[in-house]
Amino acid sequence: MTCVDCVAGVEHCHGTLVGSEGCTEPGCEDLSADRHPLVIEAAEVDSPRHLVATAA
Numbered sequence: 212m213t214c215v216d217c218v219a220g221v222e223h224c225h226g227t228l229v230g231s232e233g234c235t236e237p238g239c240e241d242l243s244a245d246r247h248p249l250v251i252e253a254a255e256v257d258s259p260r261h262l263v264a265t266a267a
């Protein structure tokens with residue numbers, strides 16, 4: 212997998228940083244948001260209201 216950060220040689224992670232849950236990338240030890248292009252707030256994951264609204 213290659214992204215713009217790979218090309219630029221920037222230290223980063225291809226996993227998704229999920230709020231306080233951490234990173235989805237196994238072995239990822241640096242959980243700083245700076246090196247994670249993909250960041251999801253935990254509140255978005257925990258709240259089912261979006262799904263309910265869509266179903267209704």
Ligand SMILES: [Zn+2]
Pocket residue numbers: 212213214215216217218223225
């Ligand atoms: Zn990359």
Ligand SMILES: [Zn+2]
Pocket residue numbers: 224225226227228234235236239240241242247
């Ligand atoms: Zn990561």
